[in-house]
Amino acid sequence: MRRFILLFLIIGIIFPLTGFSQNYNFLRKLVRGVANVSLASFEIPRQMIKVTQKEGDLAGIFWGPLKGITYMLGRTLLGVYETGFFLLPPYTPLVEPEFIFEFEGEE
Secondary structure (H helix, E strand, O other), X not given: OHHHHHHHHHHHHHOOOXXXXXXXXXXXXXXXXXXXXXXXXXXXXXXXXXXXXXXXXXXXXXXXXXXXXXXXXXXXXXXXXXXXXXXXXXXXXXOOOOOOOOOOOOO
């Protein structure tokens, strides 16, 4: 029972969860890395839509998937890096948007 209580005390000290929206810590870096690895494939349709809106349908059909695959590979590699090294600083995001489904605003 003592070990159980001690374990929860250590977890409570090591993993403080605060409610600040821009609080970049190692736990957020871990979540960001896992999310980027698991959702990276959504970059392909996302980039197809963005290229279509910016340059037209033909570019969206041909250039969009290539750009999406490139962005997907980059997001996957960054996600693997952030997941593997989540305890090491810096904790700020290496790619914008931080998560794939964030609102980016006007580009």
